[in-house]
Amino acid sequence: MNGSVTSSVTVNGVPRTWTLPARTSLADALRDSLGLTGTRLGCEHGVCGACTVVIDGRPARSCLTLAAACDGGDVRTVEGLAGRTVDALRTAFSAEHGLQCGFCTSGMLVTGCDIVDRRRELAADGELSGEVVRGELAGNLCRCTGYVGIVRAVVRAAKDVDAQDVEAQQRGPIPEEGSP
Ligand code: FES
Ligand code: FES
Secondary structure, eight states: OOSEEEEEEEETTEEEEEEEETTOBHHHIIIIITOOTTSOOSSSSSSSOTTEEEETTEEEETTSSBGGGGTTOEEEOGGGOOSHHHHHHHHHHHHTTOOSSOTTHHHHHHHHHHHHHTHHHHSTTSOOOHHHHHHHTTTOOOSSSOSHHHHHHHHHHHHHHHHHHHHHHHHOSOOOTTOO
């Protein structure tokens, strides 16, 4: 045995099979084997959150996760985020000055998408307070911004996405073609 392990993982919707030394972290596998360098490596000790990706639907530290442990799993990195939640977050991060050097931003966006998607769990009306967002983002560190813009951006994105839902509900179902 040469200490390597073969595992199959779906990354951003694409099935991948990799054979890597058993102790290779998911972060290293994503960055070095697949070139997905949007996943940042900061502390490599599970503290800063820069390496956050989504594993089987939940945000997780890719520096603390072994690539081999993801066998059969589904991984989404910042490169694979798509849809209205991340669109709203990108717009809000820009409008609220939620980044400076950008090192933490991948992890912030991955965690931010999870927060926005859970907004109705976190607040009955989907309007997140800054305090709630600060608590949810506690595992993502930023050395530059002082967090104010980041928190405002997540609050704003949640509000925007929720407003889209309310508007869609008020409009009701789209009438079928040919109906009066
Ligand atoms: S690099 Fe993974 S938590 Fe810091
Ligand atoms: S923007 Fe530089 S670490 Fe967050």
